[in-house]
Amino acid sequence: MAMKQTRSRHEALALGAEELLKIYRHMLSARRTDERMWILNRQGKAAFVVSCQGQEAAQVGAAYNLRPGHDYAYPYYRDAGIVMTLGMTARDQLLSLMGKGEDPNSGGRQMPGHFSSRELNIVTASAPIGVQFPQAAGTALAFKMRKEDGVVLASGGEASTSGGDWHEAMNFAGVHDLPVVFLVQNNVYSISTPEPLQVAGSIAARAEGYGFPGVAVDGNDVLAVYEVARGAVERARRGEGPTLIEAKTYRLTGHSSDDDDRRYREREEIEEWRLKDPIPRFERYLLENGVLDEEGRDEIDGKVKAEVKEASDYAENAPFAESGFALEGVYAVVGGKR
Amino acid sequence: MTTKSLLQAIHDGLAGEMRADETVMVLGEDVGRAGGVFRVTEGLQEEFGEYRVMDTPLAESLIAGAAIGLSVNGMRPVAEIQFADFIPPAFDQIVSEAARFYYRSGGAYYVPITVRVPYGVVPGGALYHSQSVEAWFCNTPGLKVVAPTYPADAEGLLRSAIRDPNPVVFFEHKRCYRLLKEEVPEGGAVVPVGKARIHRAGTDLTVVSYGFVLHQALEVAEKLSTEHGVEAEVVEPLTLYPLDRGTIVDSAKKTGKVLVASEANLTGSVSAEIAAVVAREAFEWLDAPVMRLGAPDVPTAPFAKPLLESFMPGAEKIEAALLELARY
Ligand SMILES: Cc1ncc(C[n+]2csc(CCOP(=O)(O)OP(=O)(O)O)c2C)c(N)n1
Ligand SMILES: [Mg+2]
Numbered sequence: 323m324a325m326k327q328t329r330s331r332h333e334a335l336a337l338g339a340e341e342l343l344k345i346y347r348h349m350l351s352a353r354r355t356d357e358r359m360w361i362l363n364r365q366g367k368a369a370f371v372v373s374c375q376g377q378e379a380a381q382v383g384a385a386y387n388l389r390p391g392h393d394y395a396y397p398y399y400r401d402a403g404i405v406m407t408l409g410m411t412a413r414d415q416l417l418s419l420m421g422k423g424e425d426p427n428s429g430g431r432q433m434p435g436h437f438s439s440r441e442l443n444i445v446t447a448s449a450p451i452g453v454q455f456p457q458a459a460g461t462a463l464a465f466k467m468r469k470e471d472g473v474v475l476a477s478g479g480e481a482s483t484s485g486g487d488w489h490e491a492m493n494f495a496g497v498h499d500l501p502v503v504f505l506v507q508n509n510v511y512s513i514s515t516p517e518p519l520q521v522a523g524s525i526a527a528r529a530e531g532y533g534f535p536g537v538a539v540d541g542n543d544v545l546a547v548y549e550v551a552r553g554a555v556e557r558a559r560r561g562e563g564p565t566l567i568e569a570k571t572y573r574l575t576g577h578s579s580d581d582d583d584r585r586y587r588e589r590e591e592i593e594e595w596r597l598k599d600p601i602p603r604f605e606r607y608l609l610e611n612g613v614l615d616e617e618g619r620d621e622i623d624g625k626v627k628a629e630v631k632e633a634s635d636y637a638e639n640a641p642f643a644e645s646g647f648a649l650e651g652v653y654a655v656v657g658g659k660r
Numbered sequence: 661m662t663t664k665s666l667l668q669a670i671h672d673g674l675a676g677e678m679r680a681d682e683t684v685m686v687l688g689e690d691v692g693r694a695g696g697v698f699r700v701t702e703g704l705q706e707e708f709g710e711y712r713v714m715d716t717p718l719a720e721s722l723i724a725g726a727a728i729g730l731s732v733n734g735m736r737p738v739a740e741i742q743f744a745d746f747i748p749p750a751f752d753q754i755v756s757e758a759a760r761f762y763y764r765s766g767g768a769y770y771v772p773i774t775v776r777v778p779y780g781v782v783p784g785g786a787l788y789h790s791q792s793v794e795a796w797f798c799n800t801p802g803l804k805v806v807a808p809t810y811p812a813d814a815e816g817l818l819r820s821a822i823r824d825p826n827p828v829v830f831f832e833h834k835r836c837y838r839l840l841k842e843e844v845p846e847g848g849a850v851v852p853v854g855k856a857r858i859h860r861a862g863t864d865l866t867v868v869s870y871g872f873v874l875h876q877a878l879e880v881a882e883k884l885s886t887e888h889g890v891e892a893e894v895v896e897p898l899t900l901y902p903l904d905r906g907t908i909v910d911s912a913k914k915t916g917k918v919l920v921a922s923e924a925n926l927t928g929s930v931s932a933e934i935a936a937v938v939a940r941e942a943f944e945w946l947d948a949p950v951m952r953l954g955a956p957d958v959p960t961a962p963f964a965k966p967l968l969e970s971f972m973p974g975a976e977k978i979e980a981a982l983l984e985l986a987r988y
Contacts, residue, residue, distance in 0.1 A: 428766050438769065439768070459722070460730040461733040464730045465733065467735070468734075472733075490717070490721055490725075651763055651766065
């Protein structure tokens, strides 16, 4: 049972019912889309799945603070929750999963999970871990040079903090008080490597050394993530500089559809974390606070599932790009000057 | 017309583009107040301020990565890597990122950045201030790689590189910075990316060369003309990737004999690619095997002077190779 407080957490955050339900719906859409991907994978219709499951609160809670198409996002491959909050759809995800011509990320050139949208300022992502951080710092520098109030969200897993790019970007962001929010989703594993072999000390505490705030937050509590991310985004918008957020969370699936996680983690551990699954947890909050009743929940879930089903059918029937598409478009011809 | 050195020409190209377009900026190590270790960016920070001419931390991956992120958000950055020898940390950002944004996003994102890279052997430069690393980047679709040698070409090509919507790696030979001066038209000559230049017309054989070795090749060509009546055509690729195959192959067909010469390590070099193209495209016109001169497959020029001299191809070797070709 929730404690009876004089003011609920969402009221303290000035979040109304409509906004709470939007947040809930983004989380649920990401989850249901992901579940659908695994089904298609098992049916042999999708070669590769990399999953957001378990991390939706960290992703949606952070991205909900951005202004799509104005602010910039540098997501990593699990960030379906971020890109769907910014406006990408289940259909977009499933087109990408199946590598179809209409895949908005790349037209079927990239693996699933390598997000891109020029309209939404989601910057094309790749596979080498950590490369997005220096890029995000550069994008933030452009905002600062033009004295604009744009903010950049740069996201990665805990292993992305082990390489040089992350530290180079943290240092540079600190030197110039850049409007960038570093979101590290610490989901305990990097493929099979557990956190104790990946991370020395505390990720969040490293920010202090670079001269800006670092916050560790329960990454499975969407309102908690929303709150710290809102503070970070507002701080960046005010021109006060970067923030590091370490969202402590857990990867509920294997690393990808090519991974068998029974080789390196206990089933009991996963079951424990399932009890902390961010989606049922937020659902309970909404039910207890009278924002949602069971009927309403079923209705939303029904709509989301129908949307995902429609998206899946659409993607399955959609054509691949013409084979010539593999051999063209290496160099830009427009976008040059004068 | 103004008479200027390679170094002044590059400086003027930067300043000119920055005046014409407020999104053009420079970032790198010591490029600001100090004007760069070679003084290429001298005076630019005074004119354009601390942000448009930015001293970055010593972090090459950051320099290249930040340039990408700036370009995605409306800027046209020119990143300076202080020495070519220190570009490996930026390799991932240039090769896996900048070169691929356009293709991997299906044309949604493009990366109009220029990466300036001082390269090449200078006496005393030794293992980490001498390398010719251009071939590393000439195997990367999505990149353009240019390496002008003469001032007017450099200023024009730099302006073209900055205006190009693609990432351009711009190699500047350190030993050529102050080697000579030439006339450069006001506002810079128009030198498009992707076009080779014929420096000297000739009918007997072709030398394809760039960088400091190009200067040597041109001297040898004059000598052969006066001493032996052999007329060498000297072609400079200017753009190393993608190559202007047409100009090179046409010259090979005209003369039937080709030497490719640079100071890069020979195996897997740009010279190797040029030789392969000529061997295939001009096979029936050739009267001699395509010859190459380059550095031996040792790391790079050693520190001590006599050791350095045994590393470089040099005018004597060029002359010997050309005479051997002429005898076919
Ligand atoms: C530079 C680089 N090295 C190795 C890999 C292979 N790889 C892909 S994901 C991954 C683990 C990343 O773990 P983490 O950052 O914690 O993210 P998570 O998958 O846990 O969300 C590895 C080793 C890679 N993509 N890039
Ligand atoms: Mg992880």
